[in-house]
Every structure is written in C-alpha cells, then in structure tokens.
Amino acid sequence: MPDTLLFAMEAALNGLTAGIMYALVALGFVLIFKASGIFNFSQGVMALFAALTLVGFQNGQIPFAHLINAVLGTRIHYFGWNMPTLLAIPATVAVMILFAWLVERIVLKHLVNQEPIILFMATIGLAYFLEGLGDLMWGAEVKRLDVGIPQGMSGAVDDLTFGWFGYGFYLDTLDLYALGIAAVLVTVLVLFSQFTKEGRALRAVADDHQAALSVGISLRFIWVLTWSIAGIVALVAGIMWGAKSGVQFSLSLIALKALPVLILGGFTSIPGAIVGGLIIGVGEKLFDFFMQPFIGGATENWFAYMLALAFLLFRPQGLFGEKIIERV
Amino acid sequence: MLYREAGDFKTTYASDNQTFPIRFDRYGYYLVLAVAFLVVPMFINDYWANSIVVPFLIYAIAALGLNILIGYCGQLSLGTGAFMAVGAYACYKLMVGMPGLNIVFVILLAGLVTAAVGVLFGLPSLRIKGFYLAVATLAAQFFLIWLFTRTPWFFNYSPTGMISAPTRSIFGYPVTGPSASSVTVYLVCLTFVVALAWLARNLTRGTLGRRWMAIRDMDIAAEIIGVNPLMAKLSAFAVSSFLVGVSGALFFSVYLGAAEAGEAFGIDKSFLVLFMVIIGGLGSILGSFLGAAFLVVGPVLLKLLLVNQFGWSTDLAAHLEIMIVGALILVFLILEPHGLAALWRTIKDKLRLWPFPH
Numbered sequence: 001m002p003d004t005l006l007f008a009m010e011a012a013l014n015g016l017t018a019g020i021m022y023a024l025v026a027l028g029f030v031l032i033f034k035a036s037g038i039f040n041f042s043q044g045v046m047a048l049f050a051a052l053t054l055v056g057f058q059n060g061q062i063p064f065a066h067l068i069n070a071v072l073g074t075r076i077h078y079f080g081w082n083m084p085t086l087l088a089i090p091a092t093v094a095v096m097i098l099f100a101w102l103v104e105r106i107v108l109k110h111l112v113n114q115e116p117i118i119l120f121m122a123t124i125g126l127a128y129f130l131e132g133l134g135d136l137m138w139g140a141e142v143k144r145l146d147v148g149i150p151q152g153m154s155g156a157v158d159d160l161t162f163g164w165f166g167y168g169f170y171l172d173t174l175d176l177y178a179l180g181i182a183a184v185l186v187t188v189l190v191l192f193s194q195f196t197k198e199g200r201a202l203r204a205v206a207d208d209h210q211a212a213l214s215v216g217i218s219l220r221f222i223w224v225l226t227w228s229i230a231g232i233v234a235l236v237a238g239i240m241w242g243a244k245s246g247v248q249f250s251l252s253l254i255a256l257k258a259l260p261v262l263i264l265g266g267f268t269s270i271p272g273a274i275v276g277g278l279i280i281g282v283g284e285k286l287f288d289f290f291m292q293p294f295i296g297g298a299t300e301n302w303f304a305y306m307l308a309l310a311f312l313l314f315r316p317q318g319l320f321g322e323k324i325i326e327r328v
Numbered sequence: 329m330l331y332r333e334a335g336d337f338k339t340t341y342a343s344d345n346q347t348f349p350i351r352f353d354r355y356g357y358y359l360v361l362a363v364a365f366l367v368v369p370m371f372i373n374d375y376w377a378n379s380i381v382v383p384f385l386i387y388a389i390a391a392l393g394l395n396i397l398i399g400y401c402g403q404l405s406l407g408t409g410a411f412m413a414v415g416a417y418a419c420y421k422l423m424v425g426m427p428g429l430n431i432v433f434v435i436l437l438a439g440l441v442t443a444a445v446g447v448l449f450g451l452p453s454l455r456i457k458g459f460y461l462a463v464a465t466l467a468a469q470f471f472l473i474w475l476f477t478r479t480p481w482f483f484n485y486s487p488t489g490m491i492s493a494p495t496r497s498i499f500g501y502p503v504t505g506p507s508a509s510s511v512t513v514y515l516v517c518l519t520f521v522v523a524l525a526w527l528a529r530n531l532t533r534g535t536l537g538r539r540w541m542a543i544r545d546m547d548i549a550a551e552i553i554g555v556n557p558l559m560a561k562l563s564a565f566a567v568s569s570f571l572v573g574v575s576g577a578l579f580f581s582v583y584l585g586a587a588e589a590g591e592a593f594g595i596d597k598s599f600l601v602l603f604m605v606i607i608g609g610l611g612s613i614l615g616s617f618l619g620a621a622f623l624v625v626g627p628v629l630l631k632l633l634l635v636n637q638f639g640w641s642t643d644l645a646a647h648l649e650i651m652i653v654g655a656l657i658l659v660f661l662i663l664e665p666h667g668l669a670a671l672w673r674t675i676k677d678k679l680r681l682w683p684f685p686h
Contacts, residue, residue: 070641111661124657125603128653135650256466256595295478302467308463312460
C-alpha cells in the first residue's frame with residue numbers, strides 16, 4: 001500500500017478521535033437547545049470550569065485562595081489533603097448541579113419569553129462570568145488532570161495495524177477510552193430520555209413548552225435538570241480534554257468548534273451531534289493533510305466553519321435536524 | 329430654564345426632525361464638541377491619550393458599526409475582530425503601496441475595502457439568520473485571521489509577521505509612526521468619530537435606516553411593504569463593515585503602530601465590541617459611545633483601584649474584570665435590555681417634568 005494512503009488513514013483515525021471530543025461538547029449544546037431553545041454558548045467554559053473544579057478538589061486547593069490572600073494578606077493555598085478521584089467526581093457533579101440551579105434562579109427565570117438572540121447573548125455573558133470565576137477560584141495556571149485513565153501510544157493498535165499494513169498507526173490510549181466513554185454516555189442519555197419519567201417530561205418540554213406546562217410538568221425543574229445534565233456532560237468532556245492537553249483556557253475554545261458540529265448534525269439531534277463531530281474531526285485532519293503543501297498548515301482553525309458555512313447554504317437544518325429553520 | 333420644551337416653537341419640518349429637539353440638549357452637545365476640540369487638546373498627555381481617550385474614540389467607531397448591523401438591522405455578527413483586521417491590513421498595504429496618498433484617504437479607502445469584504449461575508453444572511461448567521465460570521469473571523477497570518481503578501485514578507493505603520497502626516501504634523509504626538513492623534517481620531525457618528529445618525533433616521541429597522545422588526549412584513557431584503561441587509565453589512573474597517577485602520581495605524589492579526593484582532597475583540605453594543609444599548613447611536621466609554625474606562629479604573637490602591641496582582645484583577653464584565657452583561661440583559669442609552673432616556677424623561685412630576 002502506498003505510504004500516502006497509510007498516512008492519510010492515520011490522520012483520519014486521529015481525526016475520528018478528535019471528533020469524539022467535539023461531539024462530547026456538542027452533546028451538551030443539543031441537550032440544552034432541545035429542552036429550552038437556548039443556544040448555550042457557555043458549554044465550553046462549563047467544561048473548563050468542571051475540569052478546574054475537579055482538579056481543585058483532587059489537590060485539595062482552597063477555593064478563592066488568591067483572592068483571600070490578596071484581601072487578608074494570608075498565605076493559604078492548600079488544605080493539605082488529596083481527595084480520591086472517586087470522591088472528587090461526585091463532588092464536582094454536585095457543584096455543577098448547584099451551578100445549574102443558580103443559573104435557573106438568577107438568570108433564566110428573568111429571561112423567559114425573550115428572543116433567542118437575547119438568550120444567546122446572555123449565555124455569552126455567562127461564559128465570561130464563569131471563566132473569570134473559574135480562574136479566580138482555582139488559579140489560572142495550566143494544571144495536570146489525572147483521573148487514572150492510561151495515556152500514551154496504544155500498543156495494541158500499533159501491533160494490529162503493523163500486522164495488517166506493515167506500518168503501525170499512532171493512536172493514544174486515552175482516545176480509545178474517550179470513544180468508549182462517549183458511547184456509554186450517549187447510551188445512558190438515550191435510555192434516560194426514553195424510559196424514565198423525567199426523561200419523558202424532558203422530551204415533552206422539548207416538543208411544546210405550553211402543552212407540557214398544561215399537563216403539570218414544571219418547566220423550571222426541567223431547566224435545572226437539563227442544565228445539570230449538560231454540566232455533567234461538560235465534566236466528562238472536561239476530563240477527556242483536560243487529561244489530553246492539560247486544564248487550561250484553550251479548553252473553552254472547543255465550544256466554538258462545537259458550533260459547526262451542530263450545524264452539520266442539526267441543532268436538535270443527539271446522534272447528529274456525534275456524527276457531526278466525527279465528520280468535522282476527520283474532515284479537518286484530512287483537509288490539513290492533503291492541502292498543507294498547497295496553502296500551508298493550521299487550516300484546522302477555520303476548516304470546520306467553512307464547511308458549516310457551505311452546509312448552511314445547501315442544507316440549513318443539518319443532517320439530522322428537524323426542518324424548523326426559518327428561511328428568510 | 330433647565331431642560332424645558334416650553335417656548336421652543338417649531339416652524340419648519342427641519343426643526344421638527346432635528347436630532348436634539350430640546351434647546352438645553354442642543355447647547356450641551358455643542359458644548360461637548362467645543363470642549364472636545366478646543367479644551368481637551370490643551371491638557372491631554374500621553375498617558376490619558378493612550379490608555380483612555382484614543383481607544384475610547386476608536387472603539388466607539390467600531391461599536392457604531394456593529395450597532396448598525398445588530399441594533400438597527402438585527403443581524404448578529406461575531407466577526408468584528410476580523411473586519412477590523414481587514415481595515416488594518418488594507419490600510420497597511422495602501423500606506424506602503426501608495427506613499428503619496430494622504431492618510432485620511434488611505435483610512436477611508438481601507439474602510440471601503442472592508443465594506444466589500446463585509447458584503448461578501450454578509451451574503452449568507454440572505455438565507456439564514458439568528459445564530460446560524462453568527463456561525464457564518466465566525467467563519468469569517470477565523471478564516472480571515474488565518475489568511476492574514478499565513479499569507480506573507482499581506483505583511484510584505486516581514487520576518488516577524490507583524491505590520492508596522494510608516495510615518496505619515498497631515499498638514500506637516502505626523503499622525504502615524506513613532507513621532508506622532510498624542511494631540512494630533514487625538515484630533516484625527518476625534519474628527520473621524522464626529523464625522524462618522526454624524527453619518528451614522530443621518531443614515532439611521534433616513535430611508536435606509538428605516539428599511540433596516542423594518543427588516544429587524546419583522547423581515548416578512550418588511551418585504552410585503554416593499555423593502556427589498558437583499559438591498560437592506562447587504563447595505564447594512566456594507567455600512568457596518570465600513571465603520572468597523574475605519575476603526576480597524578485607525579486602531580492599527582494611529583493607535584498600535586504595529587500589529588499582528590491573531591493577537592490584535594482575535595475573537596475577543598469581536599466579543600468586546602459586541603459587549604459594548606449590548607451594554608451601551610442596541611439600536612442607539614449614543615449607546616455606542618456610552619458602551620465604548622464604559623468598557624474602556626471601567627477596566628482602567630478597576631485596575632487603578634485594585635492594583636495600585638490595594639496592591640493586588642495584575643492577573644487577579646484581570647480575572648475579576650472578566651467576571652464583572654460577564655455579570656454586567658447578564659444584569660443589563662435582565663434589568664435594562666436597551667442598555668445605558670435607555671437609562672439616559674429615562675433620566676431625560678424625568679428631567680423634563682422635574683420638579684413637578686404628575
């Protein structure tokens with residue numbers, strides 16, 4: 001087999017794993033969009049915040065240590081104990097649920113019935129607030145996140161592909177785990193929304209707010225619920241990204257990558273988010289691989305958006321979305 | 329008397345339609361202009377010009393431009409930073425390519441180039457709207473910045489990838505480059521701001537502005553009463569991009585002096601200008617100025633207070649600043665969706681009746 005093809009296949013495979021990460025973020029978007037029609041820009045920052053909180057709990061950091069030190073002149077940083085990961089994750093989930101409740105209480109309650117674009121801008125404000133809060137609470141330096149998922153080159157994949165093609169593909173073990181976790185997450189979400197009472201209520205709200213209200217579903221509870229789930233999905237995404245490249249600000253930029261994923265997959269479809277993520281991931285890696293000699297590298301920055309733009313012109317509802325988009 | 333309409337009789341349509349119908353307001357406006365042009369240049373120093381006044385003036389132009397697009401025509405754009413970069417790079421190429429051309433014309437031409445690019449990226453708005461359009465403008469943001477950092481032609485093959493403004497002067501006074509004094513820089517920016525604000529105000533209250541507002545309020549109804557959505561939207565994109573391009577050109581040539589696309593015109597610039605528009609007030613000329621002033625002066629004050637007064641570290645102050653800006657956006661959207669301009673309007677209404685409200 002020619003080398004170029006093998007390299008391209010390897011690039012595609014790595015794109016696939018990057019795509020899983022995009023899909024994980026996009027999933028949180030879809031959940032909130034379906035339930036409340038809000039386009040939640042702060043999803044990426046939520047992932048960053050969740051990862052920061054997890055690391056903070058693990059290392060026993062004192063929240064707002066820098067602020068307290070600056071105000072009171074003390075020199076405190078750590079509690080002096082390390083929380084085991086199994087305890088830190090539920091604690092972070094609790095923080096995300098608290099956050100969801102506060103968002104509903106303080107922000108969303110007052111913005112009911114506003115135009116979608118106002119709500120969108122409110123989530124941009126929320127994203128900024130949360131970014132500042134995360135940095136203030138836990139400090140802004142790049143942190144290592146270790147939850148016990150093995151990292152490094154996967155020997156099995158290397159051996160397997162070497163046996164097939166005489167060339168071992170490089171694949172991070174972490175990405176394989178991410179694949180598994182994403183699959184589990186989607187399955188759980190689908191089961192939850194199909195077979196539980198709350199899941200049914202959630203789908204009812206997604207279908208029609210007023211009808212759902214009239215049969216006695218509490219809209220505000222559902223909103224807290226969806227934002228909590230989105231927070232948990234953000235935590236998963238934050239863990240995977242954080243373990244891969246450290247917990248740092250660039251994590252929140254993947255939120256922007258999720259926008260084209262959603263356009264491709266459709267704003268309301270969970271499978272769409274997954275497929276869209278994979279297409280974007282593979283597409284940008286392959287495009288970069290083949291076009292690098294001609295137009296230079298780092299095309300990953302904009303390829304996804306251009307693809308989304310092209311998609312918007314021809315199929316605005318996305319691959320799996322409902323045909324609700326308003327044509328002008 | 330203070331703020332009274334009594335005795336302010338209107339005998340012509342022109343006086344009925346004027347921007348400042350109340351005499352007190354009108355004289356106040358003339359006074360502000362006189363102070364800005366005559367008094368401020370006598371006292372301005374480098375610190376004030378560089379950290380507050382000049383950025384405020386330049387951002388005010390950008391906010392005006394974005395306000396026309398979002399506030400008047402209802403098309404959300406997240407690509408302001410990239411359009412500012414187009415203005416900056418067009419300005420640089422024109423400055424270097426045509427050394428004899430006066431800098432004022434260079435900046436205006438840069439604005440026109442940006443208008444053309446803006447129309448190009450505004451084309452998707454004919455088919456999509458809302459955050460679908462936001463994604464399309466996001467595409468413009470990332471693609472243009474990538475183009476400017478990757479194509480050596482744009483920065484004339486300079487090894488650092490930076491563009492730097494050569495010295496150009498008006499009436500013998502250097503405006504750009506290291507020898508420009510803060511007074512000339514200030515006066516040039518002020519002249520641009522006043523001229524462009526005058527233009528924006530008169531466009532938005534004329535036919536064009538009413539078309540934009542009709543499209544914003546309900547596009548289908550607007551089409552039925554005879555507004556051509558194609559022309560209305562593209563003209564909004566053109567005018568808005570022109571203003572944003574001029575502000576980008578000024579930002580690079582007059583203020584920064586040297587710039588690199590990714591650093592100076594990244595996505596945070598887009599958000600900053602968007603926040604100015606939201607906090608200042610969507611669909612208000614005055615609001616653009618108030619928003620720009622708020623977000624330029626606010627951080628400086630906060631930094632002065634926290635870093636110099638309390639001795640906090642700079643990064644801590646920066647984090648607190650981000651948090652406060654985010655919270656302010658939420659507060660404004662919840663309590664006063666029309667921004668600072670609406671607050672000012674309320675104050676004016678109260679003033680008219682003071683001290684005997686009925």
